[in-house]
Amino acid sequence: MHSILKTSFVALIAAGVATSASAEAHSTLSGTLRISSDMSNPAPRAVMEGMAAEFDEMHPDLEVELTIVDREAWKTQIRNALGANPPDVVNWYAANRMGPYVDAGLFADVTDLWEEEQFEGLASTKGAMTIDDKQWGVPYTYYQWGVYYRADIYEELGLSEPETWEEELANCQTLLDNDIKCYTIGTKFLWTAGGWFDYLNSRTHGYDFHMALARGEVEWTDDRVRETFANWRELIDMGAFIDDHQNYSWQEALPFFQNGEAAAYLMGNFAVAAFREGGLTDEQLDFYQFPKINPDVDYAEDAPTDTFHIASGAENMDAAREFLRYVTSPEVQTRINGGDALGQLPVNANAEIGDDKFLEQGFEMLSSNAEGGIMQFFDRDFPAEMASVGMEGLQEFMVFPDNLDDILNRLEDARQRIYE
Amino acid sequence: MFPTPIAKRSRSAQLSYQAFLPLALILWLLPLLAVALFSVKPGADFANGNYWGIPSSFDLFSNYGMVFFESNMPRYLMNSLLITIPTVIGAVALSSLAGFALGIYKFRGNLLIFFMFIAGNFVPFQILMVPVRDLTISMGLYDSVMGLVLFHVAFQTGFCTLFMRNFIRALPYPLIEAARVEGVAEWRIFWYVVLPLMKPALAALAVLVFTFIWNDYFWAVVLTQGPNAQPVTAGITEFNSQFRAAYHLMSAGSIVAALPPVAMFFLMQKHFIAGLTLGAVK
Numbered sequence: 204m205h206s207i208l209k210t211s212f213v214a215l216i217a218a219g220v221a222t223s224a225s226a227e228a229h230s231t232l233s234g235t236l237r238i239s240s241d242m243s244n245p246a247p248r249a250v251m252e253g254m255a256a257e258f259d260e261m262h263p264d265l266e267v268e269l270t271i272v273d274r275e276a277w278k279t280q281i282r283n284a285l286g287a288n289p290p291d292v293v294n295w296y297a298a299n300r301m302g303p304y305v306d307a308g309l310f311a312d313v314t315d316l317w318e319e320e321q322f323e324g325l326a327s328t329k330g331a332m333t334i335d336d337k338q339w340g341v342p343y344t345y346y347q348w349g350v351y352y353r354a355d356i357y358e359e360l361g362l363s364e365p366e367t368w369e370e371e372l373a374n375c376q377t378l379l380d381n382d383i384k385c386y387t388i389g390t391k392f393l394w395t396a397g398g399w400f401d402y403l404n405s406r407t408h409g410y411d412f413h414m415a416l417a418r419g420e421v422e423w424t425d426d427r428v429r430e431t432f433a434n435w436r437e438l439i440d441m442g443a444f445i446d447d448h449q450n451y452s453w454q455e456a457l458p459f460f461q462n463g464e465a466a467a468y469l470m471g472n473f474a475v476a477a478f479r480e481g482g483l484t485d486e487q488l489d490f491y492q493f494p495k496i497n498p499d500v501d502y503a504e505d506a507p508t509d510t511f512h513i514a515s516g517a518e519n520m521d522a523a524r525e526f527l528r529y530v531t532s533p534e535v536q537t538r539i540n541g542g543d544a545l546g547q548l549p550v551n552a553n554a555e556i557g558d559d560k561f562l563e564q565g566f567e568m569l570s571s572n573a574e575g576g577i578m579q580f581f582d583r584d585f586p587a588e589m590a591s592v593g594m595e596g597l598q599e600f601m602v603f604p605d606n607l608d609d610i611l612n613r614l615e616d617a618r619q620r621i622y623e
Numbered sequence: 624m625f626p627t628p629i630a631k632r633s634r635s636a637q638l639s640y641q642a643f644l645p646l647a648l649i650l651w652l653l654p655l656l657a658v659a660l661f662s663v664k665p666g667a668d669f670a671n672g673n674y675w676g677i678p679s680s681f682d683l684f685s686n687y688g689m690v691f692f693e694s695n696m697p698r699y700l701m702n703s704l705l706i707t708i709p710t711v712i713g714a715v716a717l718s719s720l721a722g723f724a725l726g727i728y729k730f731r732g733n734l735l736i737f738f739m740f741i742a743g744n745f746v747p748f749q750i751l752m753v754p755v756r757d758l759t760i761s762m763g764l765y766d767s768v769m770g771l772v773l774f775h776v777a778f779q780t781g782f783c784t785l786f787m788r789n790f791i792r793a794l795p796y797p798l799i800e801a802a803r804v805e806g807v808a809e810w811r812i813f814w815y816v817v818l819p820l821m822k823p824a825l826a827a828l829a830v831l832v833f834t835f836i837w838n839d840y841f842w843a844v845v846l847t848q849g850p851n852a853q854p855v856t857a858g859i860t861e862f863n864s865q866f867r868a869a870y871h872l873m874s875a876g877s878i879v880a881a882l883p884p885v886a887m888f889f890l891m892q893k894h895f896i897a898g899l900t901l902g903a904v905k
Contacts, residue, residue, distance in 0.1 A: 243849065244865050245695075273848045274865070454867060458672025473866040481670030 233264035236522040237290040240269065241277035246546070250539045258529055265522055285309040289514035291523040297331040297508040298579040299417055299586070301339055304512075310339045311513040311520070316527060324551040325531060327569050328508050330576045340512035341527045342550040344540055345577070347565030348398060348505035351474060352467035353460065354489040356383060364491040368406075368434070371494045375443050378466050385443040387465035389456030390601060393594035397581025398469055400597050401505050404431045406496035410503035410576035417584040419622030423614040432600065432607055434496060439604050449602055457481065469493070471507070472547070475561050490564050492572065503575030504568065507583060508550065592617040661874035662686055669870050686875040695850040696876055699858030702768060703883075706854050707836045709772045711829050714779035718828070719821060721780070722787025723813050727799060737788060743781035752845055759846055768852050771843065775836050783828055790824040791817060826894040834884045834895075855880040 236258070242251040248271055259267040270290065272280055277294070284290065285304065295301060304310045316322060317329065317338045325332075328342045357363070357374075360381060365371040375385040390396045405413040408427050415421050416428065438444065445459050454477065459465040461481040468474060478488055492502065511530055513523045529535055536549035542557045549556065552570045556562045569577065581597075582590040596610040629640050649656075657675075663686065664678040673679060690696045725737050755774060756765070764770030794817065802812045818825075843857035850858065859880060862872040888895055 245861060246864070271849070276848070454669065455672075457670050461671045471866070477670050477867060480666050482667055 231264070232262045232519075232522045232525055234519045234522065235266045235268055236292065236519050236526060237268045238270070238292045238526070239277075239284055239290040239294070240271050241274045241294045243271050243274045243277075246544060250544045254530065254535070254539065258526060261529075262522070262525075282309075285514050285516070289516040291514060291517040291519050292526055293512050293514060295340065295510050295512050296579060296583055297328060297340070297342060297510050297577075299414075299584050300579065301332075301510075301512070302334060305334045305339050309515055311515045311517060311523075312337050312339065313341065313513060313524070313527065314338045316341070316524060319528075321528065321532060321551075324533065324553040327552065327573060328506075328550050328577055331508055331579060332510070340510045341531045342508045342510050343530045343536065344545050344547045345506040345508040345550055345569070346472040346547040347569055348402075348469070348471050348493075348580070349565070349568070350467050350469050350491050350493055351460075351478065351561075352489055352491065353463060353483075353487060355487045356463055356466045357489075364489075365494045367494055367498070368496045372437060372441070375438065375441060379442060383463065384445045384459065384465040385438070385441075385467060387445050387456045387459040387468050388448045388601075389451030389453045390448050390598045391450060391452050391455070393591075393598050394580075394582055395453050395456075395470075396597035396601055397590070397594050398471075398505060399435065399601075400431070400593075401578050401581050401584075402469065402493045403435050403496070404428075405503040405575065405578060406493060406500060407431045407434055408497070409500040410578065413503065413578065414576075414584065419586075419589070419618050423611050423618055428611065429607075432611075435600070436604050436607075439601060444601065449598060471505075472561055472565055475559075476546075485560060488561075490561055492568050501575035502573050503578055504573040505578045505580050506548075506569050506573075507580045508577065586621060589617060589621050592621075658874045658877055661870055662878050664871050666869060666871050682871070686871050687879070689872055690875045690879055694872070694876075695858060695861060696855065696879065698850045699853060699855040699861075700879070702850075702852060702858075703837060703854040703856070703880075705768050706771050706775070707833055710775040710779065710836045711832045713772065713776040714783050714832050715825060715828055717776065717780050718783030718787045719818070719825070720813075721784040722789075722791050723817055725784070725788040726791030726794075727796075727817075737785075740781045740784045740788075743778075744785065748778065749841070752841075755842075756845055766847050766849065766852050771846055771852070771854070774842060774846065775839070779832055779835065783832065786828055787821070787824060790821060794820055823894070823897060826891065827897045830887060830891045830894045833887055837884050 238255060240251045242248055251271060252269065255267045255269040259265065272284075281293065281295065281304070284293065286309075289309075295304070301310060314337045317325075317332075322341075325342060328345070329338065332338045332340055332342065352364075356378075360377055362374045362377060363370075365374050378385050388395050388399070401413065404416065407430055412421065412427065416423075421428070445456065445465050448456060453470070453474075456468075457474075457477055458481075460468050461478070461483060475488070479485075492504070495502070511527055513520070513527065517523050530539075531551060533549070533551045533553040533555075536551045536554040537556070539545055540547050540549040540554070540556070542559070546557075548562060548566050548569065556566050578584055581594065584590075585593055593614055596614050599606055600610055629637055632640075660675075660678070663681055663683040664673075665680050665682045665685075668674070668676075668679055671679075721740070725733060725740075759765045759770045759774070762770075764773065798816055798820075799812055802816050807815070837854075838856060839854070840856045843854045847853040847857065850861075855876075859873055859876045862869040862876060
């Protein structure tokens, strides 16, 4: 049964690609296409192996050689892999994370691919794939961040989804008056605080400022950075976050949300599976985009994007380019992001998404309401070393907001050292 | 005799012993009990913060069923066996031979070689991580069962040889001389005279090495990845997805992974304890 489905699916894909891809006769591809992938977790691994097998079947003269590397190990191996005898296609991440490889000339320029018709559907991440006005890879999946909240609690207290910072603070005050914390968060592993900073900073000063800070072009002691922290401090001083959050992982902070002790959670869409597993129904749950703080600033959203790139030393450039067309086609993106595969959002706006209200809202938000740009999350946008020092500082700020000067001086020292 | 047996101590000492023993036992076993409890809980209990309470539903069968039928655990268990058994055989065989040579023959440098085997035990293996990984990659053994087996054999042989050499040294030397007088070939002396006498040492060593290798996590993570070669200790983490840890499945997997060495211990308890003390006392 499975193989029948698979075969018919291959036929479908083949037909889809044949019509959507440009006139280059893709069936004439030959030789070997070598792909190095970091999709090593079980579900992504199955997706990658499926795609490689299908692509292989679509092109009889082409042999696809797939190497799957452990996702964490790949973060250090990629440089070696691209250096000598590189594979044709590799997995990596969007935005600043590509910077070092683009600067070193290890990724191939794929700007002309992005001019093809199919790539118009990928507009939401075009900015994240662009360095020096050129594109260096293609996205295959991402997922939204935003505020997941307990609709039942909001309804009981007569609250509505906030769109401005004032509404946000007013909502929070009402919740606190009813002995409910506004937000749960677990900062034990630091990164969750990074999400808060991404949103507060980009809503206060915009995507471009946030990215400039990430690239080390703005001092951490800058007054604009202080404004961001001042906004954050309003929530902290109200007692908006659960107590002792530095002791919890993000999963250990879930029970506060599940039990109704906290009304909302700023988190990635992967949290929904945990909410549901814990017994909350879709009637009790809902989602809103992080509210505007500065009304003149466009929405920028955290949506960590995973990508494919062509190595500049690729031997089979034609096959590599065809593979990039293949993974960005709406049909393939629809399937690999489905609930039974990656369970995330397709980047291609023409792809279809599963019947899931959170995926639908996220897809809508990212495809049409993120004019500011797509952020990749604190620990991807900032260089690894800066991110690790930075997130420690953010956690410390959430616990001891009075230490702000000290923290910012420390981060500024780190900035001057790291971005040399 | 020291320590004085409890039965011969004062009544108050006996009472406090009886009171504290169960307490210490519970404290000691608490982590294990927690893992056992977690392994029958549904995933929902972890989302809802019900870590220590009564499981909201009894999911023994679905959790363990998941482990055995819907994950790569059987494959990982198989890998563990494929790694552990050849290593035990290889290390014990090599070290009996080396131990025989070092224990029976007198030649120049005998002691030096013996000290080198001992010295190998003093090298903390963590510092070998990078060179060993590079070596296995350049030999094409990275991410293979063979690579792990070869490395484990090489590393365990040092300790095993120390053990075997001391054991053979303690055997009555006239037995070997008598055989030589009869004109028995050296390899037959090893096979027919020494080896049968070494049975207790072989058993003890096999049990010990089995547990060492089965429980190895460090090299499993350094030298392998994925279900085609990784043993069960490292494979358990497969229950973690990219974002979430499935505590209930990991607990069930840990229990399953811990069973073989525990069973080994109970079945071969006598040899195990002998193995720990043998070689230390001479």
